[in-house]
Amino acid sequence: MTENSTAVEAPLVLVTMTLAGHAFGVGVQHVHDILGPQHIARVPLACDAVAGSINLRGRIVTVLDLGVVLGLGRLSKPDHAMNVVVADDRELYALMVDQVGDVLTISGKALEPLPPTFPSGWKAISNGIVKLQDHLLLTLVPDQILAAIKAQAGVIA
Amino acid sequence: MDDLMKDFLVETAEALAALDNDLVVLEAVPEDKTLIGGIFRTLHTVKGTSGFLGLPKLGRVAHAGENVLGRLRDGSMVATPDVISAILRCVDAIKHIVAVIETSGGEGDQEYTKLLDDLDMLYNSSPDSRVVPGAATSDPAKAMIDDFVAVPASGSIQPNTATSAQHKTSLPERPQPAVVAGQTIRVGIELLETLMTTVSELVLTRNQLLQMLRTEKDSVFNVPLQHLSLITSELQESVMKTRMQPIGNVWSTLPRLIRDLAHDLGKKIELAMDGAHTELDRQVLELIKDPLTHIIRNAADHGLEQPAERLAAGKDETGRVRLNAYHQGGHIIVQISDDGRGLDVERIRRKAVQNGLATEAELATMPDAQIFRFVLRPGFSTASAVTAVSGRGVGMDVVRVNVEKIGGMLDLESTPGHGACFTMKIPLTLAIVSALIVGCAGTRFAIPQMSVVELVHSSASGISRIQRIGETAVLRLRERLLPLITLHDLLRFEADKEESRDQVVIVIQVGAVRFGLVVDQVYDTEEIVVKPVAPVLSGINVYSGNTILGDGSVCMIIDPNGVIQHVCHAGAEAVENSVLGHDLVERPTDTGRQTLLLVRAGPGIRKAIPLDQIARLEEVDIGQICRSGGQMMVHYRDRLMSLVLASPDLQLRNAGKQPVLVFAEQPAEDRNGMSLDRRTRQIGLIVDEILDITESEASIEIDHGHSESLGSAIVAGEPTDVVNVAFYLRHDRAGTSDPGAVSPVQREDSEWLLDGGRYYSHSTAASS
Numbered sequence: 075m076t077e078n079s080t081a082v083e084a085p086l087v088l089v090t091m092t093l094a095g096h097a098f099g100v101g102v103q104h105v106h107d108i109l110g111p112q113h114i115a116r117v118p119l120a121c122d123a124v125a126g127s128i129n130l131r132g133r134i135v136t137v138l139d140l141g142v143v144l145g146l147g148r149l150s151k152p153d154h155a156m157n158v159v160v161a162d163d164r165e166l167y168a169l170m171v172d173q174v175g176d177v178l179t180i181s182g183k184a185l186e187p188l189p190p191t192f193p194s195g196w197k198a199i200s201n202g203i204v205k206l207q208d209h210l211l212l213t214l215v216p217d218q219i220l221a222a223i224k225a226q227a228g229v230i231a
Numbered sequence: 232m233d234d235l236m237k238d239f240l241v242e243t244a245e246a247l248a249a250l251d252n253d254l255v256v257l258e259a260v261p262e263d264k265t266l267i268g269g270i271f272r273t274l275h276t277v278k279g280t281s282g283f284l285g286l287p288k289l290g291r292v293a294h295a296g297e298n299v300l301g302r303l304r305d306g307s308m309v310a311t312p313d314v315i316s317a318i319l320r321c322v323d324a325i326k327h328i329v330a331v332i333e334t335s336g337g338e339g340d341q342e343y344t345k346l347l348d349d350l351d352m353l354y355n356s357s358p359d360s361r362v363v364p365g366a367a368t369s370d371p372a373k374a375m376i377d378d379f380v381a382v383p384a385s386g387s388i389q390p391n392t393a394t395s396a397q398h399k400t401s402l403p404e405r406p407q408p409a410v411v412a413g414q415t416i417r418v419g420i421e422l423l424e425t426l427m428t429t430v431s432e433l434v435l436t437r438n439q440l441l442q443m444l445r446t447e448k449d450s451v452f453n454v455p456l457q458h459l460s461l462i463t464s465e466l467q468e469s470v471m472k473t474r475m476q477p478i479g480n481v482w483s484t485l486p487r488l489i490r491d492l493a494h495d496l497g498k499k500i501e502l503a504m505d506g507a508h509t510e511l512d513r514q515v516l517e518l519i520k521d522p523l524t525h526i527i528r529n530a531a532d533h534g535l536e537q538p539a540e541r542l543a544a545g546k547d548e549t550g551r552v553r554l555n556a557y558h559q560g561g562h563i564i565v566q567i568s569d570d571g572r573g574l575d576v577e578r579i580r581r582k583a584v585q586n587g588l589a590t591e592a593e594l595a596t597m598p599d600a601q602i603f604r605f606v607l608r609p610g611f612s613t614a615s616a617v618t619a620v621s622g623r624g625v626g627m628d629v630v631r632v633n634v635e636k637i638g639g640m641l642d643l644e645s646t647p648g649h650g651a652c653f654t655m656k657i658p659l660t661l662a663i664v665s666a667l668i669v670g671c672a673g674t675r676f677a678i679p680q681m682s683v684v685e686l687v688h689s690s691a692s693g694i695s696r697i698q699r700i701g702e703t704a705v706l707r708l709r710e711r712l713l714p715l716i717t718l719h720d721l722l723r724f725e726a727d728k729e730e731s732r733d734q735v736v737i738v739i740q741v742g743a744v745r746f747g748l749v750v751d752q753v754y755d756t757e758e759i760v761v762k763p764v765a766p767v768l769s770g771i772n773v774y775s776g777n778t779i780l781g782d783g784s785v786c787m788i789i790d791p792n793g794v795i796q797h798v799c800h801a802g803a804e805a806v807e808n809s810v811l812g813h814d815l816v817e818r819p820t821d822t823g824r825q826t827l828l829l830v831r832a833g834p835g836i837r838k839a840i841p842l843d844q845i846a847r848l849e850e851v852d853i854g855q856i857c858r859s860g861g862q863m864m865v866h867y868r869d870r871l872m873s874l875v876l877a878s879p880d881l882q883l884r885n886a887g888k889q890p891v892l893v894f895a896e897q898p899a900e901d902r903n904g905m906s907l908d909r910r911t912r913q914i915g916l917i918v919d920e921i922l923d924i925t926e927s928e929a930s931i932e933i934d935h936g937h938s939e940s941l942g943s944a945i946v947a948g949e950p951t952d953v954v955n956v957a958f959y960l961r962h963d964r965a966g967t968s969d970p971g972a973v974s975p976v977q978r979e980d981s982e983w984l985l986d987g988g989r990y991y992s993h994s995t996a997a998s999s
Binding site for chain 1: 774
């Protein structure tokens, strides 16, 4: 990364993760923690996307099943799921995914907007696609995931 | 707003709060030079700083007040109640300006010319005309500082005001402000909250360590861990203490309140305060402020009699309002008592009958203590005339609700002619509660211990066996029927395979409602730290928060109040659905055995009505039935009840009484009390004759396709029409769109609501 290119476009540092065979990335600045499989306490009556709550060093963190959020169905193996803890402005949320991969640094220019054919739910929570050598990676915006779920929870309540 | 201004506002607000009380005391002891000096200095500081900060209006008001105090200080004027009133008004004006500055940044538009003129007039009055013999004027007010009065002294922070105020008759020693100021610092509440959470985490981590090392007898970590454990406990205790404040902080506004009330009402009132040093959580303190003020206002206004009346009753002319606070168990008890006339049992009795809260017969068997409690019920008011000071009754249930909201309880007792006593039982802190940990479908939940009355173990074979009527489960507990809510169903867990296993019924009391919550297991009681739920979950009213248990796992806290609301809400929906769905054939068949009321209505075969849908059986005098626009109605328990014929060709009798089945459109009076919804309407179904009650597995054999009947069946060996109650309820509801028919009832309701709102806003506005 030359100094010139940073001036033009800041590089993106992404924590990559996989879910149901798809690759996703979340900006490293949003990620608070990465946890292995956790004992998740159920929260009955909560909306579908909420898998339960966990105790993260004395803080109660709501776990969201990213599969449900994206409409890919429930996580196949919740016992082996990884949790990516992201921070809202005040609250912490954990995104439950199949696996967590490497941290990638890519040029901001490599980010392409989502083609209009994607469902609106996906467009709402993603800010672009990165073309990697052998697969595509969708970048997610945690704030908007939460906003989407809150809207959904609001409908139920 | 810059820091300088902020500091000024905070300091001024504090100094002014103390001024009120200083002035009330001064009224009693007009010659107290140190007191006058203190008040003078406070106003002088306000004046000086406002000049420095460029606040001319504030400066003018403070200056005018200072002038008058200057006259008091040099002895050329005596602090008569009139003078004190003027200075109090001046303090109010300063408070108002400060509040305006805080919100808008400017001094506001108000000019205070009248106040300034009055103060200047006092200042310029000749010494002789104002000098009134001190003893004579200060006499009534002297009573204010009798034995127990807590007098927060001076504007500085003084932690032990309350204790020093216990001195008999003499005023407390005024502390040296400099010394006190050096011992306290101002800390942001947010920082304290953070400290609190961090310490809770530390405690949990320590618990985990202890658990790990319990198995290892001779670990090298044992001794240091012991030490760590001790320090952690101490730390936790100290941090908890930082949140505690003496209840006297809330009481400090009361002497002024009582003074003004006495003045307005023309009564002589003495306020006594005991236990002002009793400490409470900051948050709780904030929340009891309004209820407390309301009760005191009530006591002064309605409880205490006029001086003449008191003398006639052989009592001292001066009425006493007494506050007492003390610890009891994990709670703080606050008692507010007066030595006035007490509550009028007869009037409450009458009112209870009038409002349909109880029948004469029920009241006859009730002890007086129980009758007094009707005052705390929603929509109950005994005040024949509502005064400007308080509207008794309507506000009391708001007070009760507010106290119960923080897990407290409100009770009262009264002796006719000797006064009433309100007792508030409030938890020490909201942050930590004692909770019962229960299990349901393998998940643990916490239920606040405060609302748990008892636990009943129920098994399929034992005495306390859960019985089902249709879908509804009930428990016969000491010959009373306890409605049951199954946690399993409530939380929509998947249905269990083994149905008849042992279960525990937790008997819960929320306000006037008592119900049983069925859970699978009861584990333990635990002190839990309540944490608010994440915003994503806050829409679910069944939970009041969540917590981390001793073993580090997360656990939801069940809110009994929310459970009732949730169930009632769901229940209303279910009723709605069945009315809309109007399922003719399947409903009677799948309900199994039903208790049916058999009646005769019109020619044709007899009719059956499921008994559990009927609220009451009544006989209505034919002469009392009136008609409006084709709709029949009758005056029933102070309300209008619309009447419907059970059969179109039924003939009313010419005279005498006609049997009527009463249906409530929304079931249960309890729920009525819960949601303050007074719109329960009653509908009467007129029949010719009530025959019998029978239990039957009625299944519809012929469906006629009429909507008023579900069809015909054989009940107790005879053909019978099964009445579709939902049809009549709906039929009647359609009738209400006719504006003439039911509008009196509705109008009455809306007035109730309006009244409640007005009193409430009045009570809060006046106390803030």
